[in-house]
Amino acid sequence: MSKIKVAELFYSIQGEGRYMGVPSVFLRTFGCNFKCAGFGMPRGELSNEVENIAQVVHMYNDYKELPLVTTGCDSYASWDPRFKHLSPLLTTDSIANSITQMLPNKTWKDEHLVITGGEPLLGWQKQYPDLLDHPLMDKLREITFETNGTQKLTKEFKHYLSEWSRWKHREITFSVSAKLPCSGESWDDAICPEVVCEYEDVGTTYLKFVVANEQDVLDAECAVGAYRATGFKGHVYLMPIGGVESVYVLNNKAVALMAMQRGWRYSDRLQVPLFKNEWGT
Numbered sequence: 694m695s696k697i698k699v700a701e702l703f704y705s706i707q708g709e710g711r712y713m714g715v716p717s718v719f720l721r722t723f724g725c726n727f728k729c730a731g732f733g734m735p736r737g738e739l740s741n742e743v744e745n746i747a748q749v750v751h752m753y754n755d756y757k758e759l760p761l762v763t764t765g766c767d768s769y770a771s772w773d774p775r776f777k778h779l780s781p782l783l784t785t786d787s788i789a790n791s792i793t794q795m796l797p798n799k800t801w802k803d804e805h806l807v808i809t810g811g812e813p814l815l816g817w818q819k820q821y822p823d824l825l826d827h828p829l830m831d832k833l834r835e836i837t838f839e840t841n842g843t844q845k846l847t848k849e850f851k852h853y854l855s856e857w858s859r860w861k862h863r864e865i866t867f868s869v870s871a872k873l874p875c876s877g878e879s880w881d882d883a884i885c886p887e888v889v890c891e892y893e894d895v896g897t898t899y900l901k902f903v904v905a906n907e908q909d910v911l912d913a914e915c916a917v918g919a920y921r922a923t924g925f926k927g928h929v930y931l932m933p934i935g936g937v938e939s940v941y942v943l944n945n946k947a948v949a950l951m952a953m954q955r956g957w958r959y960s961d962r963l964q965v966p967l968f969k970n971e972w973g974t
């Protein structure tokens with residue numbers, strides 16, 4: 694039986710993108726190819742907020758105890774090796790059982806599954822079919838992969854997903870949060886149009902850029918140009934930066950206006966005003 698290293702597994706409301714407001718189970722896998730230490734920092738500087746938390750890592754036995762950060766990646770513990778002891782390696786059977794216990798009717802109805810990270814397409818493509826084929830997952834109809842858009846689908850997983858969605862009118866979405874220079878990651882590593890265009894062969898795919906100011910939106914325009922030149926057809930969303938409410942409220946309206954000006958969509962982060970973006974929301 695396959696095993697997946699699970700950073701978090703919880704039931705909440707999807708706060709972002711196409712399924713905003715939909716009751717959803719979140720499977721947050723461990724591991725990411727990025728650090729995104731530039732978020733919330735002056736351009737060119739990197740956050741070291743997590744360093745202080747990592748120095749006292751022995752104090753934390755559960756995700757819910759971890760401090761939230763205002764800069765850098767807001768889900769740092771889902772990939773930073775210093776926090777890996779908080780992410781157990783679980784069998785797909787135990788994941789399916791835990792999910793069933795979380796669902797209000799103990800079976801899938803209108804809820805959707807979000808497979809997120811970290812970067813969920815980095816290490817676990819081989820294991821997902823075991824989970825999705827589990828009898829307890831049979832009534833699941835909609836999945837979103839929240840990805841940074843840098844990981845190519847393996848031939849086997851691409852084939853599997855195509856078959857999965859063909860069966861019983863199921864729907865697959867790739868919510869691609871491509872990383873702009875404000876993340877601190879390099880353009881060449883982060884903007885991978887060929888990879889993202891291939892997701893469109895399998896499911897509904899859209900781009901969701903996290904932005905704070907006009908310069909970030911100019912970068913997003915440049916990136917969209919590169920994706921379109923490669924044949925990308927999906928929608929574009931702008932989403933305000935801000936894993937904590939004080940940062941989020943500073944720029945959510947400005948970001949909505951910048952999205953409108955370009956005919957792009959605005960994505961909120963409902964988990965911030967609703968749940969303060971606490972772990973497990």
Ligand code: SF4
Pocket residue numbers: 725726727728729766767768769772810811812841
């Ligand atoms: S890609 Fe996502 S999970 Fe990975 S470091 Fe960046 S923000 Fe965090």
